[in-house]
Amino acid sequence: MLCAMSKKVLITDYVWDSLEPERQVLEAAGLEIVAAPDGSEETLADLARDADAIMFCFAQVTAKVLRAATRCLVASRYGIGVDNIDIAEATKLGIVVTNVPDYCIGEVADHAISMILALNRRLGEHDRLVKRGGWADLALNRTMRRMSDATLGVIGFGRIGRAVAERGKAFCGRIVAYDPLIEPGQVVDGVECVEFGQLIEQSDFITLHVPLTPDTEGLIGSGELARMKDDAIIVNCARGGLIDESALAEALAHDQIGGAGLDVLEPAPPSAKHPLFGFDNVIITPHTAFFSQASTLELERRTAREVVRVLNAERPENFINPEVAGRSRANL
DSSP states (O other): OOOOTTOEEEEOOOOSSOSHHHHHHHHHTTOEEEEOSOOOHHHHHHHHTTOSEEEESSSOBOHHHHHHOTTOOEEEESSSOOTTBOHHHHHHHTOEEEOOTTSSHHHHHHHHHHHHHHHHTTHHHHHHHHHTTOGGGOOOOSOOOOGGGOEEEEEOOSHHHHHHHHHHTTTOSEEEEEOTTSOTTOEETTEEEOOHHHHHHHOSEEEEOOOOOTTTTTOBOHHHHHHSOTTOEEEEOSOGGGBOHHHHHHHHHTTSSSEEEESOOSSSSOOTTOGGGGOTTEEEOSSOTTOOHHHHHHHHHHHHHHHHHHHTTOOOSSBSOGGGTTSOTTOO
């Protein structure tokens, strides 16, 4: 059953060149796209009033936006994390929330490993030194670990964490993982699962792959940084709020850790005077770990297909709030 032409899909924001892939999916189902000119709460609340569905990337879909969307049946996230939508309010209102949890696993894993390799080999620092005319000025006074002797610690052993570990096996002599859902002592996919504190203290490289929740916010703070090796490298390609950035800057300033690779900051975009910008042993990318042309095309199409499913009263592939079933606006 195709959706009526009068139905509208509000797209709050996107970071790729065009909406053509999702437009093809949505218009084939008789749906009209309304692209928001900005992601402010007032703009989104105003445009949501006659939207039958919302597709959102990084914009905040607040309770105010959801309450304004009196016709909305589904809010479909371009991506994995859903910390930028008020799920409790959506559920209360009978709005189905979906995401795409497995679209960029390889890209994020590649990004995390690339950051670890680049930071360990000091590629950014040496590149800048050479370009400043300092070819002969290099002082080899910072740790460069032989990877085969190093321990890689993976915090969060879901799809992405396991993909990182699999790649890490080609480089690191030992890999350990921590996940609150896995009992320490188990071996999963050839990786030893350990206590959080054990991972923090023993790892040469630490990479974060957990969602941002009240339990994980500030997961890495001054206490955790102090327990790390003083030449450890930490990488975060998950969510900015996982690391206390002020504590990280302090640890770097006092040589408590060896370096950091961050694809996410909190808030984003950061101030031009962000304290982490002044360190040569820090790599920061603008939340691009997810990106490749192939992954983005997949994301656009799959996010749109979830909207079409729900508007046709079909259960989505990825149901974030299944407790809404039986009382949803979409009659699921």
